Amino acid sequence: MAAEINEQEDISLEDNQLVCVITGDIKKVKAQEINIQSVALMLNEEYGFDLADMERDFKIEYTDPDNNKQKKQKIxxxxxxxxxxxxxxxIIRICIVQDDKVKDTDKTKGLAATLENAMGAVENCEFGLWANGSSYHFLQKEDDTMNFDYEFTDLSDFPGEGETLEDLDRADRSSSRKPANDSLIKVFKRSHDYIYGNEGRKKDAFWQLLYLIFCKLYDEKRKFIPSEDSYRRKFWVGVKEKNTAEGCKKVSDRIKSLFKELKEDKIFSEVFSGSEEIELRDKGIAFIASDLAKYSFLDASIDVKGTAYETIVSNTLKQEAGQFFTPRNIVKTMVEMLNPSEADRVLDPACGSGGFLVMVLDHVRKQIAKELYPDLDGPLLTEKFNSFDVNDRVRQYAENSIFGFDFDPDLKKAARMNMVMAGDGHANIFHVNSLEYPNWEHPDEIAKINSAINQSLLMMKDLENAYGTDAREKFDMIFTNPPFGAKVKVERGTIYKEDGTLNYKLGAYSDAPEVLFIEACYNFLKPGGKMAIVLPDGILGNPNTLPVRVWILDKFKILASVDLAVEAFLPQVGVQASLLFLQKKTELDRQLAQESGEDYDVFMAIAEKLGKDRRGNPIYLRDEEGAELLFDTETQYVVNKKNSVKEVKIRKEKLKHLDDDLPKIRDEYYKFLNNDLL
Incomplete structure (x- = not known):
């Protein structure tokens, strides 16, 4: 386990309070305080400095050279x-942390007035950081022998515990920092804002950033290429390289060469058409690359990468026609309740940006890692998630078993990119209207789908289902949140054939896309296959949809139903919805049900709390008086030392817990299944 939760203490917080990770003191929630906590966690997990070796609000003393008076400065x-x-x-590191509104050029709170002054006053401190939440400056102090003073040099990073500046500059350095807390989200946002504001590329800032992100991912994946005898980074920036035009040009040349190589790679060529170019200035490439190069994207958790990716995608791709991200806690619960394995072929017929597919891949990755390393657990097991042998199995699984269909070509591309971000890149994502499969108007794409299905059947030795040539009745599991609502129009030809007969039996009762998707999913599932689907409550409760419910009960066994709070999809869209878990009946099951009737238990739950309010702000567990509760928590993390040595460390802290019923519902469903098996 990454974190072990102990008994809660009799401590509670007001809404505007937090607990300092360094001192354990209760502090008011302010922009500067949030930034201090973020920097402390970054120094702890990413740089390996112990919390016990940190102190906040420390006053240094120095002599003012202008008047020879003693002065103090609070750091x-x-x-x-x-x-x-x-x-x-x-003191070996000085960190000036301001709120988001303070600029680095501010005369009293900026870089020179605070960090340079403090570093000059502390004789033995060579490195410092100035941060305001969105801007980070790493400085090195060097002796200026000509002027008997100090010279301050801007760095792309400073060394962690036990590291030297030379360690950061080695091209053969095989591992980067694993992003902790919100570091990756901030890096992505900072990079996007830089392109948007400094490169004059407001229309394609998102895509230019993605090109650089994928260069970084490709460079990390090169470690697993058999022909790479000795891995040397290509996506890296020397600690002082971005400070000169010549250095920026070298960085730019390296990365553009990497991008050209990437577009010819088998996996990445499926994401890019080949005509894309990195069109940023050398200075811009060096600035962004110096931020991205710090971190190992492959080693980052799926939640960290997914949240960072969705942060920039959601601000770029318009959420129209019922398209929006399914909240990660809902996706995770749906996947964990059905518990897919390496033996399951999985489809999302309305995959959007690929959230369900990425979560399935991560779920199976953890199973594979545990099988290959049964003696490991906690962060040491997590470290193996991207080992060569785990990655090889995950790649094969994704190539053969994960499929995604979507009607929007931009979302198809976003889903492919999301899969690459998740550490694979080779899932079968296709641009197709699932409701019109296999008779869609793009026969070339249909042919690709059918070829991929047949390849999957062959590789998985699925001989029992190897009849026919298309995707119908080929999937073990389906996870989906289909588009629904009045804004989503379904073409008449989707429901009716040219001779006037029905394509979809449910079309006789409704032309709502969510209704038709139920039948489409039924057609894609194998007999005995399972599905988890998000549906508006109207289907499950309105009198006029009774025929739809009768059809569902005839065709499926109901495994579980989870009613979601109205906040589920707010603030994106307001809709009352439920999660329905179904298993497709075999013909024998249907006949027995018709002859003898059915009598089985169904798991039902109501998720009253989902960890957020109507505006999307997080909500936490509270005591009877309404104050937020704190829990003693031990967080385990791994620090990478010199020569690839890994050390497990433990951080004790008091944390708030999201008020989210879904994890408890998942656990209760597991108990329900176990009791059912007894």
Whole structure:
């Protein structure tokens, strides 16, 4: 486990309070305080500095050279030499942390007035950081022997615990930092804002950033290419390289060459057409690359990568015609309740940006890693998620068993990119209207789908289902949130054939897309196959949809139904919805049900809390008086030392827990299944 939760203490928080990770003190929630907590966690998990060696609001003393008077300066966060007393002479990192509105050029709170002044006053401190939540400046202090003073150099990063500046500059450095907390989200946003504001590319800032992100991913994946005898990074920026035009040109040339190589790669060529170009200036490429190069994208958790990716995608792709991201906690619960394995062929017939497919891939990745490394657990097992042997099995699984269909070509591309971000890149994502399959008007795409299905049947030795040539009745599991609502129009030809007969039996009762998708999913599932689908409550409760419910009861066994709170899809869209878990009956099952009737238990639950309010703000567990509760938590994390040595560390902290019923519902469903088997 990454975190072990102990008994809660008798401590609660007001809505405008948080607990400092360093001191354990209760602090008011302000922009600067949030930034201090973020920097502290970054230094702890990413740089390997112990919380015990940090101190906040530390006052340094120095002599003003202009008037020879003693002065003091308060530093938001300092790091001391490991195990040494918290005295000024032992400070090795100075961190000035401001709120988001303070600019680095501010005369009193900016870079020169605060960080440079403090570093000059602390003789033994060579490195410092100035941060305001969106802008980060790493500085090195060097002696200026000509002027008997100090010179400050802008760096792309500073060394972590036990590292040197030379360690960061090695092209053969095989591992980057694993992003903690919200680091990756901030890096993505910072990079996007830079392109948008400084490169004059407001229309394609998103795509230009993605090209650089995928260069980074491709560079990391090169470690697993058999022909790469000794891996050397190509996507890297020397700590001082971005400071000169010559250095920026070298960075730009390296990355553009990498992008050209990427577009010819088998996996990545499926994402790009080949005509794309990185069109940023050398300075812009070096600026963004220096931020991205710090982190290992493959080692980042699926939640961190997914949230970061969705943050920039959601601001770019218009959420029209019922398209929006299914919240991650809902996706995770649906996947975990059906529990797909390496033996299951999975489809999302309305895959959007690929959220369900990515979650399935991550779920199966964890199973594979546990099978291959049964003696490991916690963060050491997590470290194996992207090992060569796990990656190879995951790649084969995705190639053969994960399929996604979507009517929107932009979302098809976004889903492919999301799969690459998840650490695969080779799932079978197709541009097709699932409601019109297999008679869609693009026969070439249909042929590709059918070829991929036949290849999957062959590779999975699925001889029992190897009849026919298309995707119908070929899937073990379906996860989907189909488009629904009055804005989504279904063409008449989808429901009726040219001779006037029905394509969809449910079309006799409704032309709503969510109704037709139920039947489409039925057609895609194998007999005995399972599906988890998001449906508006109207289908399950309105009198005029009774025939639809009768059809569902005839064709499926109801496994579970979870009623969602109205906040589920807010603030994107307001709709009352439920999660329905179904298993397709075999013909024998249907005959027995018709002859003898049915009597079985159905798991039912109501998710009253989903961890957020109507505006999308997080909500936490509270006591009877309405104050937020705190829980003692031990967080385990791995720090990468020199020479690839990994050390497991534990951070004790008091954390709030989201008020989300879905994990409890998942656990109760597992108990229900186990009791059913007894």
């Amino acid at each position: 938001e966060l300092v790091v001391f030499e490991q195990g040494k007393s918290h005295d000024q002479e032992h």
